[in-house]
Amino acid sequence: MNEKKFRPGSFPDFEPKLVEEIEKDGTLRRLEPGEELIRPGNYIRFVPLVLQGSLKILRQDADGKETFLYFLTKGDTCAMSLSCCTSNRPSTVRAVAEEETELVLLPVDRLDTWLPLFPSWKTFIFQAYQRRFDDMLEAVDSLAFRRMDERIWRLLKKKAALQDRRYVYATHQELADELSTSREVVTRLLKKLEGMGKIKTHRNRIELLAK
Amino acid sequence: MNEKKFRPGSFPDFEPKLVEEIEKDGTLRRLEPGEELIRPGNYIRFVPLVLQGSLKILRQDADGKETFLYFLTKGDTCAMSLSCCTSNRPSTVRAVAEEETELVLLPVDRLDTWLPLFPSWKTFIFQAYQRRFDDMLEAVDSLAFRRMDERIWRLLKKKAALQDRRYVYATHQELADELSTSREVVTRLLKKLEGMGKIKTHRNRIELLAK
DNA sequence: TTCGTTCTGTGATGTAGGTAACGGAATAAA
DNA sequence: TTTATTCCGTTACCTACATCACAGAACGAA
Numbered sequence: 001m002n003e004k005k006f007r008p009g010s011f012p013d014f015e016p017k018l019v020e021e022i023e024k025d026g027t028l029r030r031l032e033p034g035e036e037l038i039r040p041g042n043y044i045r046f047v048p049l050v051l052q053g054s055l056k057i058l059r060q061d062a063d064g065k066e067t068f069l070y071f072l073t074k075g076d077t078c079a080m081s082l083s084c085c086t087s088n089r090p091s092t093v094r095a096v097a098e099e100e101t102e103l104v105l106l107p108v109d110r111l112d113t114w115l116p117l118f119p120s121w122k123t124f125i126f127q128a129y130q131r132r133f134d135d136m137l138e139a140v141d142s143l144a145f146r147r148m149d150e151r152i153w154r155l156l157k158k159k160a161a162l163q164d165r166r167y168v169y170a171t172h173q174e175l176a177d178e179l180s181t182s183r184e185v186v187t188r189l190l191k192k193l194e195g196m197g198k199i200k201t202h203r204n205r206i207e208l209l210a211k
Numbered sequence: 212m213n214e215k216k217f218r219p220g221s222f223p224d225f226e227p228k229l230v231e232e233i234e235k236d237g238t239l240r241r242l243e244p245g246e247e248l249i250r251p252g253n254y255i256r257f258v259p260l261v262l263q264g265s266l267k268i269l270r271q272d273a274d275g276k277e278t279f280l281y282f283l284t285k286g287d288t289c290a291m292s293l294s295c296c297t298s299n300r301p302s303t304v305r306a307v308a309e310e311e312t313e314l315v316l317l318p319v320d321r322l323d324t325w326l327p328l329f330p331s332w333k334t335f336i337f338q339a340y341q342r343r344f345d346d347m348l349e350a351v352d353s354l355a356f357r358r359m360d361e362r363i364w365r366l367l368k369k370k371a372a373l374q375d376r377r378y379v380y381a382t383h384q385e386l387a388d389e390l391s392t393s394r395e396v397v398t399r400l401l402k403k404l405e406g407m408g409k410i411k412t413h414r415n416r417i418e419l420l421a422k
Numbered sequence: 423t424t425c426g427t428t429c430t431g432t433g434a435t436g437t438a439g440g441t442a443a444c445g446g447a448a449t450a451a452a
Numbered sequence: 453t454t455t456a457t458t459c460c461g462t463t464a465c466c467t468a469c470a471t472c473a474c475a476g477a478a479c480g481a482a
Contacts (some may be wrong), residue, residue: 020383030452059351067355083341092348109237116327129340130294136347137303143354144278144391171429182470187430204476359439382459396439396459414448414459
């Protein structure tokens with residue numbers, strides 16, 4: 001790994017030997033907000049471990065319409081990457097940095113070789129699948145059972161929780177894209193939430209007043 | 212395992228020693244159409260391997276409204292079971308036999324003990340996660356990007372493919388439940404599909420005319 | 423300060439799908 | 453055969469959301 005060291009603080013359960021291996025084989029990578037790590041069609045040649053910041057994972061349809069799936073944060077990895085790169089198929093999702101984000105990229109084959117060697121790695125991989133599965137179920141719930149105002153409200157809370165818990169820095173258009181709806185609908189429903197005293201809107205920024 | 216033998220035809224990649232183990236530790240189970248294997252809140256104490264037939268996996272919201280997630284067929288296992296039982300949390304999905312179905316139930320702990328022992332088992336488990344992940348993405352696409360008429364049409368094709376490829380045996384109400392919509396909407400849109408020459412409706416049964 | 427750009431607010435109108443209310447058709451039960 | 457039950461079809465109406473059109477507000481660049 002480059003000059004910088006892998007700080008295992010984000011992965012407290014990894015045993016020292018595994019940390020050593022990661023430091024040896026991993027590449028540090030820093031993403032600016034909005035920078036793309038993975039786009040649909042890419043073949044993924046690495047397993048990303050998130051050290052700091054967050055990535056949002058989005059699904060696209062044929063015309064480029066998007067819908068938000070889930071966030072990856074400190075200590076997470078991407079199950080899509082795991083399954084895509086082990087089976088050598090192109091990605092079907094998009095991964096974008098939600099904020100300034102730092103990751104370690106591991107060569108794909110380490111996934112397999114470390115499984116029998118490090119119990120903490122095996123646990124990590126299985127937990128990753130499990131958490132992503134839960135996230136996908138949450139995404140389905142949102143799409144199948146909730147109305148747009150609640151979906152917006154929940155998205156805002158999730159985004160706020162990633163950072164300073166008070167402000168969400170996003171335009172109405174950006175929120176609309178993540179929810180696969182239109183900007184006008186977001187504006188209207190934000191006004192409604194504002195009327196309910198849950199938020200206050202500003203330009204490029206939304207202030208959360210309630211929990 | 213009971214008097215009947217585990218017929219590994221549905222799992223051709225399992226090595227002989229693994230098949231032996233499964234025959235020793237597994238329990239054969241037969242489900243009638245509509246019978247429930249797992250319901251939300253259940254703690255799952257087994258890993259199900261599908262030998263014949265099919266299971267449908269559904270997500271429920273708080274008021275009992277449902278939405279279809281995916282089918283498990285011959286050679287499949289349930290990723291939810293894997294993750295739920297390894298982490299000892301209750302199930303958050305419902306599993307119902309779509310037709311007459313035969314499974315082997317394995318004690319949970321075998322999942323782990325066999326991982327280092329049988330390469331074919333490890334491959335199987337990872338592929339299972341991967342396939343279920345793909346299924347979930349398909350479910351999200353359906354909910355986020357497609358209109359109800361197309362969702363119905365696709366569901367009919369999937370159901371037909373499970374069995375005789377020509378007839379789907381279901382009431383409008385049942386389809387409505389799986390798509391979390393209302394019976395009237397299903398009736399309307401089936402009439403529309405009938406008008407387009409894609410299907411012919413009968414009582415308790417829908418005939419597929421097109422591909 | 424002016425001009426151009428991006429973002430936000432809002433009215434008008436269209437549409438997919440949800441809901442209520444019924445009546446009739448097909449089938450099962452008595 | 454009569455009755456009850458389940459399933460299907462349809463009308464009328466309602467609601468959430470999509471789409472279009474446009475205007476003003478906020479900001480950044482010249």
